[in-house]
Amino acid sequence: xxxxVESGGGSVLPGGSLRLSCKAYGEISYFYxxxxxxxxxxxxxxxxxxxxxxxxxxxxxDSVKGRFAISRDNxxxxxxxxxxxxxxxxxxxxxxxxxxxxxxxCPTDYAYWGxxxxxxxxx
Numbered sequence: 113x114x115x116x117v118e119s120g121g122g123s124v125l126p127g128g129s130l131r132l133s134c135k136a137y138g139e140i141s142y143f144y145x146x147x148x149x150x151x152x153x154x155x156x157x158x159x160x161x162x163x164x165x166x167x168x169x170x171x172x173x174d175s176v177k178g179r180f181a182i183s184r185d186n187x188x189x190x191x192x193x194x195x196x197x198x199x200x201x202x203x204x205x206x207x208x209x210x211x212x213x214x215x216x217x218c219p220t221d222y223a224y225w226g227x228x229x230x231x232x233x234x235x
Contacts, residue, residue, distance in 0.1 A: 113138050113139075114136055114137070114138040114139065114144075114210060114223075114224045115136070115137040115138055115224075116134055116135070116136055116137075116208050116209070116210060116224055116225065116226035117134070117135050117137065117226055117227070118132060118133065118134050118206065118207065118208050118226040118227065118228060118229040119132070119133050119135070119229060120132040120133050120229060121206060121229030121230045121231045122230075122231070122232070123232040123233075123234065124198055124231075124232070124233055125233070125234070125235055126198060126199055126200060126233055126234075126235055127197055127198065128198050128233070129194070129195060129196045129197075129198065130195045130198065130231060131192055131193065131194050131195070132148070132192065132193040132195070132206055132208075132229060132231075133190055133191075133192055133193075134146065134148075134190065134191045134192075134193070134208030134226060135188070135189060135190045136189040136190070136191075136210065137189075143165045143212055143213070143214040144165060144210045144211065144212055144213070145162060145163065145164045145165050145210070145211055145213045145218045145219055145222075146162060146163050146182075146184060146191040146208060146209070146210050147159055147160075147161070147162035147163075147208070147209050147210075147218060147222060148160045148161055148162070148182065148191075148193045148206060148207070148208055148209075149206070149207045149208075149209060150202075150204040150205065150206045150207070150231075151204050151205050151207070151228075152201070152203060152204040153203070153204070155204070157207070158172070158173060159172040159173070160172060160173045160176055160180065160193075160206075161173065161176065161180060161182050161193075162182070162218035163182045163183070163184055163191065163218070164213070164215060164216050164217055164218050165213060165214050165215065166214075166215065166216045167184070168216045168217070168218075169181075169182055170217070170218050175199075175201070176195075176202075179195065179196050179197045179198075180193060180194065180195050180196070181193075181194040182194075191208060193206070193208075195231070198231075198233045199233060200233050200234060200235075201233075202231060202233050203231060203232050203233050203234070204230075204231060205228040205229065205230055205231075206228060206229050206230075206231055207225055207226055207227075207228045208225075208226045209222035209224060209225045209226070210222060210223070210224040211223050211224065
């Protein structure tokens with residue numbers, strides 16, 4: 113069983129930065145793909161970007177290209193989401209998700225989810 117815990121959310125001004133962390137507890141191997149999703153108020157949850165088990169990064173939200181970056185530290189069992197030049201439309205609850213999926217691509221479905229961390233971008 114794998115447990116994911118997000119942290120690092122908060123309130124920032126437009127143009128600000130945040131770094132979210134997703135720490136895994138339990139048995140995890142290098143064969144896990146990790147993704148970040150977000151859900152804005154009144155909207156459906158959307159996939160933002162993911163990192164495959166071979167460390168290939170996929171962007172699924174064009175609006176974050178050039179501003180968001182994902183990385184992983186396997187020794188710390190942690191995946192990071194670096195968010196720069198934040199905009200009000202980035203506001204939402206951010207979730208990390210994991211799935212055992214070996215390969216250069218990210219899976220469609222994810223078996224493990226964190227509880228989410230709130231990000232608010234407002235002046």
